Structure formats: structure tokens, C-alpha cells
Amino acid sequence: MLRGFLRKLGHEVFDAGTGEEGVALAEREGALDLVISDIRMPGIDGLEVLRRLRAMFPELAVLLATAFATYAQAVEAARAGAWDYLAKPLDLDDLRVKIWKIEGELGRDVGEASDTPGGDGFIAESPAMRDVLALLERAAPTDATILLLGESGVGKNVLAERIHERSKRADATFGVVSCAALPETLIESELFGHEKGAYTGADRARDGRFEAADGGTLFLDEIGEVPLATQVKLLRVLQERVVERIGASGKPINVDVRIIAATNSDLEAAVDAGTFRQDLFYRLNVVAVEVPPLRERRADIPPLIDAFLRSHTPEGQAPPALDEEAERVLLAHDYPGNVRELQNAIERAAILAQSGRITTMDLPPALTRSTPPPSAPADTLPAAVEDLERQYIAEALHETDGVQTRAAERLGITERNLRYKLQKYGLTSSRDSTG
Template identity: 40%
Template sequence: MTDPFLAEPPSSSVPDKGTGLRILVVDDDRTLREGCVSVLQMDGHAVTATGRGDEALDLVRRKRFDLILVDLYMTPISGMEVLKAAVEAHKQVIVVVMTGNPTVASSIEALRAGAWDYLPKPFSASHLQVLIGRAAHAVATTKDVREPVRPAGLVTQSGAGELMSLLGVSPTFRKAVELAQKVAATDASVMISGESGTGKEMIAQFIHKHSRRTARKLVPINCAALPDNLLESEMFGHRKGAFTGADRDKAGLLEMANGGTLFLDELTEMAMPLQAKLLRVLQDGVVRRLGSETQDAVVDVRFISATNRDPQEAVQQGILREDLFYRLRVVPIKLPPLRKRVEDIPLLAEYFLKRSWERHRSHEASAPTFTAETIAFLQSRPWPGNVRELQNVIEHVAVIAEGGRPIAPDDIPIYDEAPVGDGDAGFPAAIMNEAFHSAKDSLVTHFEKEYLARLTARAGGNMSKAARLAGIDRTTLYRLMEKHGFKRDALSGSSE
């Protein structure tokens, strides 16, 4: 341990103030144990510490902790026994095993028993803080999934002791969700395609949570976020000495996902040589670490992949191996962009507003509400960033809105869209990826929705006035509104 751990902690336990994690530290090394407590308490966490395995067993069965740091090698009760008891008592607890002798076998055994990660000794205060930061994010994500806010119309499915929530009533989205439900119970490989921000990772989580592998990990990796050599090391692991800085053997994510699911995000960004190596794992489950000349492990992993490209076009362009494509795309799921599921926008907007208001504002202040014109305006936008963009826009609104007051169309921030060419301001760039006739239909649809939203806003929701401004009769106006999912009853004002 390094010097930052040598400060004397104020006590081995502090009350939970709700500002940090509830953490249990179990280690028979007093200096290390008290050093961990000191660092964690200074970061605002509620910490309980013990040096005895029997006390730890009693604590994990009686109390609920967010995170447990436990030494793997203790006597007479080992850290492995504490790990298994903790996971059995509370499935959502995050357990990190600490060990001064990090062998491949012991690390994999701990991961298979339910450990979230392992921490080799000696480690620095900064190393511990980085790990706790990752754990805090995982705890927050788990709580969001387990205890969602459920507005009217929220479609819910329960499984594996947790509530998984998917928002949407549009036929195209429900079709994707229903297919995800059907395939979840199998071990079939799933390939999810769709534009960025459509919810591909959410569908992957949904499939895993409803699968028979839900007791094991869903291990995600973004193939576009890492250089090729680092991606290979992360996926397959490496042997000591495989490259500069490889001072110990390290199991890769494939081994960590054994018995569970590996989520390959942005699959088409993976280099071709690495695709060939992955294909070997798909064929026989054999993992060979970077720098190894022998078989290191045989794994049983379910694969879910995702891409924002058309995967078949990626094959034709030579950036995705055809044999890998067919191996991973046993069941394809395509998620529609938000502009093609406009009937879901009111539900999504209300949900994001409530969540964002509760996160950023005082609970005493009543949440603002959307006017009918604002909902119509939201439905008219092209949303190139899809659900993720809508969520960010609504969060912006929640931060600056006044409690109890209606949100008008002018309160919605509109960010400049990248023009396709001169004079193309407001032209949805995504349309240029479509075939001519499809692009033409999309552009007409975009114009009609934009026009209707601005028209009804100008008319203050009065349909008679709106029809006069547009130079069309009310029947035609109502027909256009119904075509694009606008709520006729919500937008109808006095008929002058």
C-alpha cells in the first residue's frame, strides 16, 4: 500500500447520509483495512469494516451493502465464502475481491462465483478511487433499472427479480421488443442494428435480463472506442510480457463473460484480423490470450452485437467478415429511428421530464408540464440523434424550466443541424442515406409535420384559425393531423 492509505481513519463505521455508497471492507490486514476506510470515508461513503470472516458473513446476511471489498485469502473463513454468501443474500451487491496473489485460476473462480472485479495488492488510493467510481456508476445504473419511474403507458416486463422497462407503443418498436422477448429465452446470437441513439444497448440489456444467463454478467465492449491492439487485449486478455507494461497475466472480457453474455457494440469497427480471431471463439469456444501460444480457456458465451451501419452493406464493403456476420446474426433485430415512431414521443418526453426533474430539482417544487402545442412541436422535429437526443433536450428543459408552469414550444432548444449543402438549412441529413423515392416520402413527411407543429402553435391550438392560416378546410387539416399522430382532441381550441 502507498502513503495515502496510512492516515488514521476516524472510525470503522459511519452513518449512511445518502450521499455515497454503503461499503463493507473485509480484510485481516489492519493497516490495509484502515487505509481503505480512511480513503473511502473522505470520499463521502458510509463504510463498515471488519477483519474477521465470520463477522463479515453475519453482516452481509443482516445488512444491505452497495459494495463489498473482501480479501480473498483469509482464515478460517475465506473471502470466497464471504463472496458467495453476499451474492446469495443480495443479488445486486457488487463484490470486489482483493488479493496479493492474483492467479488466473483464482480470479476466474471469483468472477464465476459472482465477483464484479478483483483488485491485486498492493494498490494505491487513486487506483481504489477509480474502481469505486466505476462501481458507483454501476450501482446507479442498477437502481435506475430496478426502480424506474412508471408513467401512464409505460410497457413493463419483469424477469429475474428485476423490472425491465421499455417505452414505446408504435408498431415498429413493439415488433422489435416482441422479437427480443422471444429470443431472450434462447442462447441464439442476436444482431441489433439501428441509428445511433435508438436504444440498441437497452435492447441488449433487456435480452440478457430475460435470459437464463441473467445470474451471470452482461459484459459490454465498444469496438470503436479502443485501438485494435488494446481491443484485442481487453477481449482476449494477455500473458505476462506480451507487451510493455504487461506485468501479469490478465483474463479478458471473453473469460469474464463465461456463462453470461458479451455485448459487442459497434461491431463493424472491429479490425478484420480480430474478427477472424473472434470467429474461432464462436466456433469452438477456445480463447487464446495475447502473447500466448497455447489454449488458455474454453468459454460458454452468448453473443449480442450491435451496429449503426447496415450490416449487409458492411459485408459487401469488406469491413465485416461474411462468415462472422452469419454467425452473429442468427436473429436480427432492427430498431426504428425516432422520426418513424412519432407516436412514442409524447410518452418518452413525459418520462424524461419526470426523471430529469426528480434528478435536478427540489422535490417540493411541482414539475412543469408540456402544452399540446409543445408536444406537437416535439413530434415535428427530425431528431437525428434519436431517443438519446430527445432525452438530452428534455433534460435541458428540466434544468431551466420553472416549476408548475407550462412548457411552450419556444422553451425547447433547437440545435443547428449540419446542412447537406448550400440552402439546405433544416434539411434532415439522415434522409440522404435513403433511396430516392424513400427520401422523397421522408422529406414530404418531415415538411408536413414541421408545418403542422408551427401552424398549430401560431394558431394557439385553435383549429378554425389554423385552417384559415393554412388556406385549407378543417377536414383536410384534421386528416393531416391524424396521419402524423397529432392528438386532435388535445389540439382543438375554440372554433371562433
């Protein structure tokens, strides 16, 4: 049942009868995206499978299935890096949602769409995203700390991996720590490791994520969620390039790790509020990159739709087509959940589509409820051209923070001509210089 369900979702599925077979299969196949493992099984149990797999593939997502989960097992699984639990008997709808969340968090579908613009699957048709990528291309080959800013779902995780792949550390480990997903009691052990006997249940020494990423890159997602006490230790790692395991009494351990951090919160406001250390903020804010929300880079929506349709279509089949109304709804929506929301909407539509055609009935209700009906078309061609010109000018002003000189350059017109058109269309600009 599970095998057939996963294949219907378009995934290639490999089976293993025991934990040992599963580990051997993963080592042989290499590029796996997700492992679903029972906890209780012959030979090594699911927790040991998890530990071995995460040692080989630090970014591999693992779901553990059990009918007998205890609190101790949950803590041990979290420490070992399990993505989540599946309760038995399996709820396939719950599994589908968890798979969607994994794809959204790790950005794997975007990364695997290698025939999309950019060669590596990252869509950047809009001027705003092209500016972001141009900045990251310059920063990637260096060891500079990079801080990615932007709303949840804009693709910060995908950009972090892109930076790593274009750095001199590309052949080394790319580690990811979701700071928001770790309870305060576990985050220091996760980041810095611990010695045997450091606390109750620490029956053996354990490397932290900094040690595991030595020579490579560590992506600290949602850095704003790190507790103040842990921020002090994190600052020391950035300043001195050493880590000290919990319970250690000897010399600190040297680490060579490039840091990329990301947040969807206002760190400067957090500094003012006393919830984020100012010195740590300055250490992280070496190269700050604001990733715009999808509603501010609408030129990226059509190619993203195409890429997601291809990635959610079984190999050998043609992607379903969008009918006119479904396309209008997808293009008009503001996407508060950004790229992740669009990806989930397309995956749902691809699953529900009948006869190779996507209609509004296949889209999430949130999209169809929030999209206004189409406005009446302009009566004449000149009026239609003016409507389009007004829209382009408004978008250019938004993307350049209202700086008329930059907006005029982006539009390919003179600043004087832009001022005339602003007056003509009743548009306003807060800034009239490069400021």
C-alpha cells in the first residue's frame, strides 16, 4: 500500500527488509531524498538506522514510523536528526502533508528541476531576483558570512545551498540546522555536541553540527530563534573558530566552517528589544541579502509554475495544462506563503487534475477565495497599452524602493520621461534621487 501510494505521488521507491539492508541500499544509491523507517524491526532498530544514515548523508530527511513511541524515544530521535514521526497505522493524508513540508523546507523540487532557467533549477526571471543572484554570485566564492533575510517560503534554503555549491567548499559538507525546530534544551547539544555523561541520558560523546560541517558550510535557518544563552556561545564560534562541547573539560575544538544564516524576523528590532545580541548581529550581517517575496517578483511565477508542474509529473508523462481561469487565479494570487505556497498549490492541482487539465476546482480554496474577478478589459488598444504601461512603472518603482533614477534605468527611459508618466498616471514616488 505504501509503495503504491508513494509511486502515485511520482516518487521512485526502493524497499529494504531490515535496517542493515536499508543502510546498505542508501549507501549504494546515494542520492535519496527521504527515508521512511519503522523503529522496531529485525536487526538494528530505526534509531540506529537514523544515526547511520545521518552520518553518511547529513541532509537526508528521515521519517520514523511506530505505534509505541515513548518520550525518551522522541528525544533520542530528535537528537539523532529525525524529521518527524509517523503514527501507525499510517495515515496516508498525514504522510502526504509531511512529504510536502519536507519538499518545501528543503526546496528539493526546485533544485531537481535542472531544465529550468539558471541550470540549477533556481528561477530568476524578475529583475529583483536577478539582482539577488548577482550579489550572491559575487559573495559565494569568498568565506564571508552571509545573512539571508526574507519571509518564510521565499527560498532562502535553496539560495543557501546555491551559495555553498558555488564556493570553494562545494565538495565538503553542507549542513542545515533549523533553529526554530529545536527545543532550548537540545539546541546547544545539537550545535556544539556533548561529552559522555554531560547530562542525564548522554551515554556517549557526540559531535555537534559545527564539528560535522568542518571544512564545509553550515546553514543556520531561523537564526532569530536561538536563545540568548546560546547566542553567546555561537558568537564565540564565529569570533574564535572553536567549539566547546557540553561537559568538556579539555581544550576547545578548532573548526573551519563557513556560516550562512537566515531569518524571517527583524533582527534589528530584536536587538532593540534585547532578545538578540547586537555583537552577534554584526558578526552575521557581513553580507546581508534581502530575498523579495513572490508577490514582488511576479515575473517569476509563470516559470515557477512550469517547473513545479514538470517536477510533479511522473516521468514519461506530459504535465497537465492549466485552463484559462486556473492560470488567472495562480498569476493573481499574492502568495503570503511565497514559493512554498505556490509549490504546494501546483502539487495539489497536479494530483487532482482530471484528463490532463487543471481547473480552479483543483486549486487550494485559499487561492480561489482570495483572487478577485478579472477587471473589465480596456475598450481600445491604446487604453490597454496605457494600463500595461502603468502596471510596469508601478512595479519598477516598487522594486527600486521608489528611487526614480533607478526605476528609469530599469524601464529604459529617461528620468524626465518617467516623471511625466508618473504625473500622467497619478503615480507617486517617495524618492527622486539615488539617495
